Amino acid sequence: MTRAVDAVRGGSGTIDVVVLAASTASGSPTPECDVIIGLPNVNSCTTDVLTATQDASNAQVNTDVRNAEFVYFAGGNQCNYVHWKGTPLQASVQSVVNKGGGVGGGSAGHHVNSAIVYDACTASTDSATALANPYDRSITFTTGMFNWPNYADTINDSHFVTRDRMGRTMAFVARAIKDGLTTGGKAWGVGVEEGGSLFIDNNGLATLYGQDAYVVLGDHQPEQAASGKPLTYSNYKIWRISPGATYDFKNRPTCGYYTRSVTNGVADSNLYAGTPVC
Known part of the structure; x- marks a missing residue:
């Protein structure tokens, strides 16, 4: 993730990260952001948990993603993520890469990419x-x-x-x-x-x-x-x-x-x- 942050920022400035999840993790509700926010040159890390397909049309979620420079898909069940196909959220994630940002994920988040x-x-x-x-x-x-x-x-x-x-x-x-x-x-x-x-x-x-x-x-x-x-x-x-x-x-x-x-x-x-x- 440190390598990704450096690549996206291009040697200057900081980046904003959004973590997308389809269920709340046990323990901390923001386990990925707990780590990411401590990395050098990360300005913010926001976790959006989408428990229903219609959440992919939520205006605030899509604003969060479009304002970010990196989107990370959390682990869980990739079937939840593919249900976002054809929604505004799919286009929002694509827009991050189109503007020079990055995307990634772990486990189920790796599958969906x-x-x-x-x-x-x-x-x-x-x-x-x-x-x-x-x-x-x-x-x-x-x-x-x-x-x-x-x-x-x-x-x-x-x-x-x-x-x-x-x-x-x-x-x-x-x-x-x-x-x-x-x-x-x-x-x-x-x-x-x-x-x-x-x-x-x-x-x-x-x-x-x-x-x-x-x-x-x-x-x-x-x-x-x-x-x-x-x-x-x-x-x-x-x-x-x-x-x-x-x-x-x-x-x-x-x-x-x-x-x-x-x-x-x-x-x-x-x-x-x-x-x-x-």
Whole structure:
């Protein structure tokens, strides 16, 4: 967040931050702002809690967002956030980036900032379920929420290694390609481990802080992705990004990856590490 503040302010002045949440956190009602307000060069931090879809049309909330230089989506349930699609709030958040500000989020807030959002509106899925049936009722997507520069055709995932979510991200990528949700027949899953932060600058260059992250590329149609059938997909290209390393989303790399496959719902072993093939 400190890196984001510095990038947005451009070396001078201070910025105002708005945290958007769909439920009140336990303990402090403003846990994100409690931290953010103590960072250098932050002038203010406001938490707006929206418990109903119609709150996204609230005039004060939209004024808060439009006056801010950074919008942070809190954790929780991303299904609440995708319900803001088509509301004044969606346009207000977009306006912050359009004027040179920034946007981000943690957990559910990370999910909602990808081009293709795993929305979890029917249920939350896990890797075993998704690989056994990539069309399980627990796997639903929202598109057209936000389309950030240099971040097209992405599907974010969170708590990545701790909750063993590589398998479900593989299924998400296959579904996105099979269902035509991407612009060029490719999809990039972006999984960030707990304690990790992926900062992406205006030129699309991502720098990782804290813990590992993974980029999972599917670049062809799945061999099998159908309702009620286990997934088969060969040769996902996986980049493991370590803290301090970068990944260029504007000029996406064609080397530095290792490969893993899924056959009849069973993924290769050792999904989270491998020797780069080039």
